[in-house]
Amino acid sequence: MADRIAVRMSGIVKRFPGVVANDGVDLEIRAGEVHALLGENGAGKSTLSNILTGLYRPDEGSVEVNGEQRVFSSPRDALDAGIGMVHQHFRLVATFTVAENVVLGESGGSLFMNEAQVAERVRELSDRYGLAVDPSARIWQLSVGEQQRVEILKVLYRGAKVLILDEPTAVLTPVEARSLFATLRAMADEGRSVIFISHKLGEVMSVSDRVTVLRGGRTVGTVDTSETSTRGLASMMVGRSVEFERVVRENPADTSVTVLRVEAVSANDDRGRASLHDVSLTVGRGEIVGVAGVAGNGQRELAEVISGMRASTAGRITVQEDLVKSGKARSAIARGIAHVPEDRLHTGLAASHSVEDNLALKNYRTSQISKFRLLKRGAIRHQASTLVERYDVKTPNTTTPVRLLSGGNVQKVLLAREFSALPKVLIAASPTRGLDVGAIEAVRERLVAAANEGVGVLLISEDLDEIMSLADRILVMYEGRIVDDVPADGADRERIGLTMGGSSTKEATQ
Amino acid sequence: MRSPIRLERRLEQPKWLNWAVPLISLVAALVLGAIVLWLTGKNPIDVYHRIFERGFAGKQAFSGALEMATPLAFTGLCAAVAFRMGLINIGGEGQFYMGAIGAAWVGIAVSGTPTGITIALMCLAGMVFGSIYAAIVGILRAKFNTNEIITSLMMNYLAGILLNYLIFNSKSYWRNPDSPQFPKSKNIAARADWNTYKIFGIEMPIAFLIAMLAGVAIWFLYKRTRFGFEVSVIADSPKAARYAGIRTSSTIVIVLALSGALAGLGGAADVGNFRGLLDAKGLQMAGYGYTGIVVAALARRNPITTIFVAIFIGGLTKAGYSLQGPDFPSGLVGTLQGLILFTAVAGEILIKYRLRTNVSRAGAVVA
Amino acid sequence: MKRTNKKFAPVLLTAAFAIGLVACGGDDGGSSSSSEAPSTEAPTSEAPSTEAPSDGPVVVDCAPEEGPLKAAWVYVGPTNDGGWTQAHDEARLAVQEHFGDAVETTYKENVPEGPEVAQTIEDLIADGNTVIFGTSFGFQDAFVEAAAAHPDVCFEFATGYMTSDNMAQFYGAAEDTDYLAGMAAGAASKTGKLGYLASFPIPEVVRGANAWTMGVRAMNPEATVKVVWLNTWFDPAKEKQAAEALIAEGVDVLGQKGVDSPATGDAASAATGVLWTGYNTDQSENYPTVWLTATTYHWDVYEIPRIQQVLDGTWTTGNYYGNLADGFVKLAPYGDNVSAETRAAIDARLEELKAAPGSEFTGPIKDNKGNEVLADGVAHTFDELMSMAYLVEGIDGEIPAS
CATH class of the missing domain: 3.40.50.2300 (Response regulator)
Incomplete structure (x- = not known):
C-alpha cells in the first residue's frame, strides 16, 4: 500500500449560526486506503465531507489534494479534482436507464450521448469493481443496493480518485453490504482512496485500513484499524471526559409510581424492516431514564412508537395504566406524552409556520384555542406571548416563522409547547444536539425542572456525558434491543461504550 | 462555466413584494409585449388599447370577461385548494366533466321545482359527482401513496371517454334521442335555467356570484378553521402533522374531495348557466381544468385572488379572440398571453428568491 | 348570456332538406347509360x-x-x-x-x-x-x-x-367524391383490408364512409373497410395514433372523413406500402409517396x-x-400510385356522378348486418341521404348507439 497522501485537510473550522460544526479538524487520506470516518451524529462528519466535496467552504483551514492546495466552490470543482461523493439519498432519475444516469450532468460532455459507448464503459467499470448492474436497465427496476451501485458508477465514470460514501450500509441488506465492502476493497487496491463514513463499529473494523474518530467537531485521533479494537474505537467515540458532574436533584425520582410502561413492543422502520425487538421499559414519576446507543439502533423508532407517530407491531404502551393507541399521536398527546423529537424543525415544528401557530400545534383542538372548529386567533396570540415571555424565546414577534429563529430559540419554542402542556411523560431525543453552550445549559435545566415536578423523562441521546450527568438510570440500545440497564450513579463508561458497540454485557464487564 | 447570476432563497418575504412584484411583472410583460409587437410591425398602444377595450372596459366587454371567467374561477379554486396542501390536482378537467354530468342529470330530470331549488340541486349534484371523482385520487394517494398528478391526469382521460360514451356512443339517459344530425344531450328543463343578473348594466351570471362566494368560503376555511390549520401544517411538513396528531390521510381525501367539488360546481354552472345541456365536445375543447391550474398558480394559491385572476385571464382570452385576424396570427396572440404568464411566474420566483451575482466569488476562486 | x-x-327544420336534390329516377341498376338522367334540382x-x-x-x-x-x-x-x-x-x-x-x-x-x-x-x-x-x-x-x-x-x-x-x-x-376516392383506394389495396378514420357517428360522416366503401368494393369486391370513430374534429395526435393502430392491424390503404388534419398521411408515410386518400385539401405535394386522391371542398x-x-x-x-357539377366538391389530383386504368375508371364514374349527384346510393345495397337497405334500382331520397344511419356491407365496424 502506497503511503502517498491523496487528501490532507488541516485545521478545518466551519461555523454555522450558533454552532461550530468543525472546530479544527485534521484528516489525512492516503492513496489506496479505505479510511473510515467515525463519530456520532453531530460530530462533524457530514460537514467535513461537504467541505471536501465543495458544498461548503471552510471558515479556516486548508484542503490539499495530491499536495496541491485547493479551494472548491462547487461539487463539480471537487469532482474535477477527482473527489466524488456517493450520497445516502440517491440522486437518480427513476425513468432513465443506468447509462443515462451515469452520464447525466457530466461536465464537458457532448449534448448527445453515445449510448453504446457509455454502456460499454459502464460495463467495464462494473466488471472491474464487482458492481453488477445492467447499463440498459431503468432505475425504477433496480433494488436499493443496485441503485447505490449506480451512484458509485456515476462517480467512477467521472474519474474520481477519492470516493466518499456517506453511511452506505444504512440502506443495504447484510449480503449487499458484504458485496459493497468487496467493491471498496477493490477500488482501494487500484490506488483509489475511499472515505467511509459510518457510526457502526463492526463495519468499520471489517472494512477500513485506518480510522479517524471525530467528536464534537474535533479530531480525536487517527488509528490503524489493525492496531485497535471495537472497544478502543468505542472509547474514542464516547470520550473520556471526567469533567461532568451528576446533577443534584431537588425532588428525587419516585419509582414507586410508574408513569410510562412499555411492554414487549416491536416496530418496523420506514422501510418496513423490523427495527425494534421486544422492548420493555418503565419510567417512574420524576425519573429521568437515559437511553444510550449509537444512532440507528432503534432509538428513533422507540421515541416514535411511544409518541404515537409510528405503529407498533407488537406489545403495548400505557401511561399510568391508560393505553396509548398504537400509531395514534392524538392518543399519546391525550394521555399526556410530550415529545421533543430529534428533528426539531421539520418534525417537532412546522418550519414555515409562525411561532404562535407552532405553540398551538398540539392544543389547537382544545376549547381554549378553538370553538365550533373555528380558531380563536386572539387566544393563540395570547398563549404565544405568554410562553415566549416565560420561556425566554428570542423572536422579533410571535408571527415570525420559526425557521428564521436560531437553533436555540427553535428548541425553546418546542420545549415551551411541550412543557406547558403539563405532560406526565416527556420523550426527549437528542434535545441538546447542535445547540451552543448556553442553550444546552438552559435545555438541561428545563429537563431537570420537569423531572422535579414529577414528569417521567425518557432522555434519548448519543451524548453519554449528558446521559450520565442527568439520568437516574441508563438503558443501552443495540440493534433494536435494550441490552443493558444500569443505575447512572457510578455507571462504568467503558462498559456502556462497549455494549453500545455490540459487546454483550458479560464481555463488557470482563 | 459558472453562471454569473444565481438565485438565493429569501429568508423573509417582505410584505411589499406581494403587491409590488405582480405590478412590476405586469409592467414587464407590457414592455416585453410592446417590443414583440413593434418588431412585428404593430402599434403596441393600439393593441393594448384593443385588449383593454374588448377584454375589460365597457359593460359588454366586462360581461363577456365574467362569462369566460366563471368556469376558470371554479377550476382555479379547485387547483388552489389542493395546492394549499401541496397536492397537485391536475384532475380539475375530469372533475368538471363529472360535475356537468351530475348537474345535467338533475337538470334534465327536474320538473316543476322552483328555479332556486333546481339551481341548488344541480349545484349539489355537480359537487357530489366532482368530489367523489376527486376523492378516488385522494384515496389512492392516502392509502397507496400513488402520485396524484398521474392518477388525476389519467382520470381526466377517463372522464372524457365517459362523456363521449354518454353522448356519442350510447343511448344513455343524457343522450337526446331526437338529434339525428349530431349526437347531443337532452336540454335541461326550463326551470333549471340559471339566472343571469344585470348589475349596473353588467351581465352577472349567478354562477359567478357562486364562485365568488366559494372563494370567500375557501379563504375562511383555510384561514380561520381548525381544518385549514391542519391543511397548512401538512403542507408545511407532513412529519410535523403526524407528530401533532393530525389525521393526514383523511385530510388528503377531504381536500381532494373539496377540490373536486369546486370543479364539479363549475361543471354544474357550465350546464345550468351557459350551455343548457351536456356538451360533450365543447367541454373537451374548452380545457377549463387545465387553464384553472394556471389561474391558481398565478393567484399564488390564494382563493380570493383566484377569482380576480380568473377575470383577468377571462378578459385576456376574450381580448385574444378579438385581436386575431389575417394580419394578427393567433400565434402572436398566444405569445402575448404567454409573456404575461411568464413574467408572472418569474415574479413569483423573485418573491421567493433574490438574485445574487457570483462575480466577486468567482474572482476569489481565480485568486 | x-x-x-x-x-x-x-324554426326551420329538416323541411329545408326538401330542396336541392330529388332522388335519382334510374330504375335499371343506376347505370348512367339509362336514357333517363337522374333529375335534380341542383x-x-x-x-x-x-x-x-x-x-x-x-x-x-x-x-x-x-x-x-x-x-x-x-x-x-x-x-x-x-x-x-x-x-x-x-x-x-x-x-x-x-x-x-x-x-x-x-x-x-x-x-x-x-x-x-x-x-x-x-x-x-x-x-x-x-x-x-x-x-x-x-x-x-x-x-x-x-x-x-x-x-x-x-x-x-x-x-x-x-x-x-x-x-x-x-x-x-362530398359523398360523390368520397365514392371516387374510395375507387382509387380499392384499386390500390393489395391486401383487401382498408381502414377509415371517422370523426363522429353522424349522417354526414356515415354517408362518407359508406360511399368510400362502395367505391372501394366497386374496384375490389372482396375488400373490407375497418372504420374507427375518433369523436373529434381535429386532434392530429389522436388521428395519427388511430392510423398507426389500423396499419398495425394490416390495413394497407387509409381513408378519412370529418377528421381535419393530414396526420393520417404522416402515419402512412412512416409505414411501408401504405397509401392514403385525404380529405378537404390537396396534399399531393406534401405526401407524394402515399397520396392517392381526396375529396376537396371549394x-x-x-x-x-x-x-x-x-x-x-x-x-x-x-x-x-x-356538387361536382358546381365545382363545389372536386376530386383532388391523382398521386403516382393511381394507375392509368384506375384513373380512367374513376374519370368515367365521375362524369356519371356529375350528372346524377348521389346516384352511387342506388340499390341493391345491403347493410353490414346483411339486411337489404335498397332494392335493386331504388335510390335514396335526399332526406334519407341526410339522415343515413347504417353502414354498408364490407364495413367492419358499427355505428355506436345506433
Whole structure:
C-alpha cells in the first residue's frame, strides 16, 4: 500500500449560526486506503465531507489534494479534482436507464450521448469493481443496493480518485453490504482512496485500513484499524471526559409510581424492516431514564412508537395504566406524552409556520384555542406571548416563522409547547444536539425542572456525558434491543461504550 | 462555466413584494409585449388599447370577461385548494366533466321545482359527482401513496371517454334521442335555467356570484378553521402533522374531495348557466381544468385572488379572440398571453428568491 | 348570456332538406347509360340556388352604408390545419381576391365550441362585419341566437341545418367524391383490408364512409373497410395514433372523413406500402409517396356569388347543397400510385356522378348486418341521404348507439 497522501485537510473550522460544526479538524487520506470516518451524529462528519466535496467552504483551514492546495466552490470543482461523493439519498432519475444516469450532468460532455459507448464503459467499470448492474436497465427496476451501485458508477465514470460514501450500509441488506465492502476493497487496491463514513463499529473494523474518530467537531485521533479494537474505537467515540458532574436533584425520582410502561413492543422502520425487538421499559414519576446507543439502533423508532407517530407491531404502551393507541399521536398527546423529537424543525415544528401557530400545534383542538372548529386567533396570540415571555424565546414577534429563529430559540419554542402542556411523560431525543453552550445549559435545566415536578423523562441521546450527568438510570440500545440497564450513579463508561458497540454485557464487564 | 447570476432563497418575504412584484411583472410583460409587437410591425398602444377595450372596459366587454371567467374561477379554486396542501390536482378537467354530468342529470330530470331549488340541486349534484371523482385520487394517494398528478391526469382521460360514451356512443339517459344530425344531450328543463343578473348594466351570471362566494368560503376555511390549520401544517411538513396528531390521510381525501367539488360546481354552472345541456365536445375543447391550474398558480394559491385572476385571464382570452385576424396570427396572440404568464411566474420566483451575482466569488476562486 | 338552443326551437327544420336534390329516377341498376338522367334540382353552376321559406324570400340588406363590405369567417381549427379550416380559409382568400377593395375579410381561428362563439360574433359585429360565416357544426346554436339578435347581419353557416331570414346554410355532396376516392383506394389495396378514420357517428360522416366503401368494393369486391370513430374534429395526435393502430392491424390503404388534419398521411408515410386518400385539401405535394386522391371542398364557389348578392342588395336566406357539377366538391389530383386504368375508371364514374349527384346510393345495397337497405334500382331520397344511419356491407365496424 502506497503511503502517498491523496487528501490532507488541516485545521478545518466551519461555523454555522450558533454552532461550530468543525472546530479544527485534521484528516489525512492516503492513496489506496479505505479510511473510515467515525463519530456520532453531530460530530462533524457530514460537514467535513461537504467541505471536501465543495458544498461548503471552510471558515479556516486548508484542503490539499495530491499536495496541491485547493479551494472548491462547487461539487463539480471537487469532482474535477477527482473527489466524488456517493450520497445516502440517491440522486437518480427513476425513468432513465443506468447509462443515462451515469452520464447525466457530466461536465464537458457532448449534448448527445453515445449510448453504446457509455454502456460499454459502464460495463467495464462494473466488471472491474464487482458492481453488477445492467447499463440498459431503468432505475425504477433496480433494488436499493443496485441503485447505490449506480451512484458509485456515476462517480467512477467521472474519474474520481477519492470516493466518499456517506453511511452506505444504512440502506443495504447484510449480503449487499458484504458485496459493497468487496467493491471498496477493490477500488482501494487500484490506488483509489475511499472515505467511509459510518457510526457502526463492526463495519468499520471489517472494512477500513485506518480510522479517524471525530467528536464534537474535533479530531480525536487517527488509528490503524489493525492496531485497535471495537472497544478502543468505542472509547474514542464516547470520550473520556471526567469533567461532568451528576446533577443534584431537588425532588428525587419516585419509582414507586410508574408513569410510562412499555411492554414487549416491536416496530418496523420506514422501510418496513423490523427495527425494534421486544422492548420493555418503565419510567417512574420524576425519573429521568437515559437511553444510550449509537444512532440507528432503534432509538428513533422507540421515541416514535411511544409518541404515537409510528405503529407498533407488537406489545403495548400505557401511561399510568391508560393505553396509548398504537400509531395514534392524538392518543399519546391525550394521555399526556410530550415529545421533543430529534428533528426539531421539520418534525417537532412546522418550519414555515409562525411561532404562535407552532405553540398551538398540539392544543389547537382544545376549547381554549378553538370553538365550533373555528380558531380563536386572539387566544393563540395570547398563549404565544405568554410562553415566549416565560420561556425566554428570542423572536422579533410571535408571527415570525420559526425557521428564521436560531437553533436555540427553535428548541425553546418546542420545549415551551411541550412543557406547558403539563405532560406526565416527556420523550426527549437528542434535545441538546447542535445547540451552543448556553442553550444546552438552559435545555438541561428545563429537563431537570420537569423531572422535579414529577414528569417521567425518557432522555434519548448519543451524548453519554449528558446521559450520565442527568439520568437516574441508563438503558443501552443495540440493534433494536435494550441490552443493558444500569443505575447512572457510578455507571462504568467503558462498559456502556462497549455494549453500545455490540459487546454483550458479560464481555463488557470482563 | 459558472453562471454569473444565481438565485438565493429569501429568508423573509417582505410584505411589499406581494403587491409590488405582480405590478412590476405586469409592467414587464407590457414592455416585453410592446417590443414583440413593434418588431412585428404593430402599434403596441393600439393593441393594448384593443385588449383593454374588448377584454375589460365597457359593460359588454366586462360581461363577456365574467362569462369566460366563471368556469376558470371554479377550476382555479379547485387547483388552489389542493395546492394549499401541496397536492397537485391536475384532475380539475375530469372533475368538471363529472360535475356537468351530475348537474345535467338533475337538470334534465327536474320538473316543476322552483328555479332556486333546481339551481341548488344541480349545484349539489355537480359537487357530489366532482368530489367523489376527486376523492378516488385522494384515496389512492392516502392509502397507496400513488402520485396524484398521474392518477388525476389519467382520470381526466377517463372522464372524457365517459362523456363521449354518454353522448356519442350510447343511448344513455343524457343522450337526446331526437338529434339525428349530431349526437347531443337532452336540454335541461326550463326551470333549471340559471339566472343571469344585470348589475349596473353588467351581465352577472349567478354562477359567478357562486364562485365568488366559494372563494370567500375557501379563504375562511383555510384561514380561520381548525381544518385549514391542519391543511397548512401538512403542507408545511407532513412529519410535523403526524407528530401533532393530525389525521393526514383523511385530510388528503377531504381536500381532494373539496377540490373536486369546486370543479364539479363549475361543471354544474357550465350546464345550468351557459350551455343548457351536456356538451360533450365543447367541454373537451374548452380545457377549463387545465387553464384553472394556471389561474391558481398565478393567484399564488390564494382563493380570493383566484377569482380576480380568473377575470383577468377571462378578459385576456376574450381580448385574444378579438385581436386575431389575417394580419394578427393567433400565434402572436398566444405569445402575448404567454409573456404575461411568464413574467408572472418569474415574479413569483423573485418573491421567493433574490438574485445574487457570483462575480466577486468567482474572482476569489481565480485568486 | 344563456346559450341554449331550446329558446330557439328549430324554426326551420329538416323541411329545408326538401330542396336541392330529388332522388335519382334510374330504375335499371343506376347505370348512367339509362336514357333517363337522374333529375335534380341542383343549383346551377352560375349561382347557387336558394329556397326561401314558404311565405316568400325576405331580402336582407346587410351591405354597409359606405366603405367596403366587411365579411368574417369563424373557424374551429387553425388556418394551417392542412384540412377543413385551411380549405375554408383558402375560400376566404379567393373571396378577398375576387372582390378586391370592395370587400374586407377577416377570420377568427381556434374558436372552441362554447361561449367563445357568441362573444366572437359580437366582437366581429362590433368591428363592423355584416356577413359572418360559421364553419363548425358546434357553432350552430350560437349563430342562430346571434342571427335573431342581429337581423341586419347576414349569417352563412356551413354544415348545419337551421335557417332563418338572415341565416343561410351551405354544404355539398362530398359523398360523390368520397365514392371516387374510395375507387382509387380499392384499386390500390393489395391486401383487401382498408381502414377509415371517422370523426363522429353522424349522417354526414356515415354517408362518407359508406360511399368510400362502395367505391372501394366497386374496384375490389372482396375488400373490407375497418372504420374507427375518433369523436373529434381535429386532434392530429389522436388521428395519427388511430392510423398507426389500423396499419398495425394490416390495413394497407387509409381513408378519412370529418377528421381535419393530414396526420393520417404522416402515419402512412412512416409505414411501408401504405397509401392514403385525404380529405378537404390537396396534399399531393406534401405526401407524394402515399397520396392517392381526396375529396376537396371549394367553398368559394358558393361564397363569391353570395357576397355578390349582398353587394347587389339581393341576399336572401337559403339552403345550398353543392356538387361536382358546381365545382363545389372536386376530386383532388391523382398521386403516382393511381394507375392509368384506375384513373380512367374513376374519370368515367365521375362524369356519371356529375350528372346524377348521389346516384352511387342506388340499390341493391345491403347493410353490414346483411339486411337489404335498397332494392335493386331504388335510390335514396335526399332526406334519407341526410339522415343515413347504417353502414354498408364490407364495413367492419358499427355505428355506436345506433
